Amino acid sequence: MYGEEPLFGLLNRIGTPVEGHRPWPRYRLGRDGWLRLIEGLAGNGWSLLGLWGEPKAVHAAFREDFSGDIAAVSLDCPQGRFPSLSAVRPAANRLERAAHDLYGLVAERTTDPRPWLDHDAWGVRRPLSEQPAAPVPNPGPYTFLPVEGDGLHQIPVGPVHAGIIEPGHFRFTANGETVVRLEERLGYVHRGVEGLMQGRPVAEAAKLAARISGDATVAHSLAFARAVEAALGVEVPARAVWLRALMAELERIANHLGDIGAICNDAAFAFMLAQTSQLRERVLRTADACFGHRLMMDRVIPGGVATDLPERGAGLLLELVAELRKRFPPLVAIYDGKASLQDRTVATGFVSAELVTRFGAGGHVGRASGRDQDARRSPGYAPYDELSFEVPVLTEGDVNARVWVRIREVEQSLSLIEQIVARLPAISRGLDHPSVPLEAGRGGEGMALVESFRGEILTWVRLEGEGTVARCHPRDPSWFQWPLLEAAIGGNIVADFPLCNKSFNCSYAGHDL
Known part of the structure; x- marks a missing residue:
């Protein structure tokens, strides 16, 4: 109807x-x-x-x-x-x-009523409700979904992994080497971010937002800042708006370079990881020289930015772009021409267009399967409405497609940095308005949608009149991507899981909050 x-x-x-x-x-x-x-x-x-x-x-x-x-x-x-x-x-x-x-x-009538973040390890149940409850005295084990069939066996992996990575549990059901089902259990790095934000001044809550997922600190900070500014009707200085975009593109390049190398490394081609790690390090050092922090943490704040480019900043950025334009294409050619890599990535970890649409997945996961969504373009936000860029979209939906989306996005981000440097507004007034969000008697509700390197971040905030956060909900892209990883590994061999997992590179911390 x-x-x-x-x-x-x-x-x-x-x-x-x-x-x-x-x-x-x-x-x-x-x-x-x-x-x-x-x-x-x-x-x-x-x-x-x-x-x-x-x-x-x-x-x-x-x-x-x-x-x-x-x-x-x-x-x-x-x-x-x-x-x-x-x-x-x-x-x-x-x-x-x-x-x-x-x-x-x-x-x-939910499709799955099991607990998710609560592992029966907290000192209280329903901690943010009006009436929190005591923990269950003798909690039983988490119930994984049953799988029946001849010759099936289960392989539990995690939550502690071999590398220095965040914890998550993966329960494989396999027939020989072929994965029949993967079920995830996350929540091990739940930090109570939403509860910690409640009652905090905006400036303190902004620091928490910057630490939701460290590799996307700029994007999460930008989403929180834009939500606060929407709630209060704050106009951000033009130069600060463009500096924010500059930091966001540097963050995007650094993470995509790291992911491309890590995917190749999981396909036993360590050379690519060594080379892209060098380029990523070059990006991080430039970010540190330009903004005083390798990850640019706490540099995007409600009302503006915390720091301006140094006098030599524009030159450093253009030098970085020139170096990456010289060194990145030969690595792309190596990836594209390496038969052993193509054998591992092509047709591996397929996710259909129907699934990414049903789950609303964005970023490289959605765009590799044909879902043409990018928050910089729609709904759009400044200064991207004044910049020229393309959103790469493929339809193959496999590991290889997710690599190529990253490659094309690196190329687009290099162009965006050049455009931003060339058109960066002069300082006509301060770069930030740190007092505006804290003015007494001002409150409201705001929402923002920002494109991180993983995809869309949604942040919703309600502010009290005294300039404190009454409620904030930051939704990381990983919420809509983790479930699709379960689908991507089905029908593949167990040994391809690291490859599929890294091609998604979902955030544990961003999901677990």
Whole structure:
């Protein structure tokens, strides 16, 4: 019935707009309206952007992919229950399970009711609810999904791994060397970020946002800052806007270079890792010289940026671009011409276009399988609306395609850095407004969508009048990508899992919060 109806058309009929939510509207729904929303989701292309809870309420955000319209919806849950979205938007399931673990909200008729973040290791259950509960005295083991069949065996991997990486458990069911099913269990690096943000001044919460996932510190900082600025109606100085984009592209290049080399290393071609690691190190040193920190952590702040380019910064950046333009293409040629690499990456770890669409996956995972979404372009944000760049999209959906998306994005980011340096606005006023978000008597709600090197980050924030964070939800791209890794490894051999896993490079910390 509602399959062809525009997003705003349906929401205006079934919900009530909430005042003070920027830049996109938020609608308050009743239970009947929530059920009608679920009915509408069953027959259209609205992507889930996020789902989060708070005591006695649940929220979700959607994008109409064709028009680009974005809206958030809310349902009051006085009894702590709400109808699950997981049957029509499978990416909602783990977010619903997280909302249950943190806030005690029960998703009715969910596709999977098991706990997610809570491993029965906390000193309290439902820690962010109005009435936290004591832990279970004798918790049983986590129940993995059953698999039956002749000749099947299970291989448990993790949560502690051989390398210096974050913890996560992977339960393989295999027939000989062929993987029949992979099931993940994450949450081992849960740090209570959402709870830590509550009641904090904006400046302190910004530091927490910068540490959600260290490799995407610029992107998470930018998403938090833009959400705060939207809530308060803060205008950021033009030069600061362009410096933010400069840092974001440096971060993108550094991570893509590292991933390309690591994927090749997992295919037993260590030479590529050694070469791309040198280039990545060159990027990090340039970032340190230009912004005073290798990862540029805490350099993007609400209201602007914390530091400007030094006098020689523009020259250093152009030297970096020139060096990468010289050294990167020969490495790409080696990758493309190495038969042993192509044998490992081509047709390995396939993810269909249907799956990336159903889960709303973005970044290199989505674009390698044909999903043409990039938050820099749609909904778009400054200064990318004034810059020229292409979003590489492939359709093969395998490890090789995810490598090539990264390669093309490195090339595009080099061009973007050149454009930014050439057009960087002069300093007409301060680079930041550190006092604006802290002004007494100012509050509001804001939401931001930012493109990290992994894909879209959604951050939603509600600010109290005294300039503190009442509630913040940062949704890392990994929430919508981790489930697809389970699908990608199916039918491949166990030995190809490191290759598939690295081609995704999902964040444990960004997911576990």
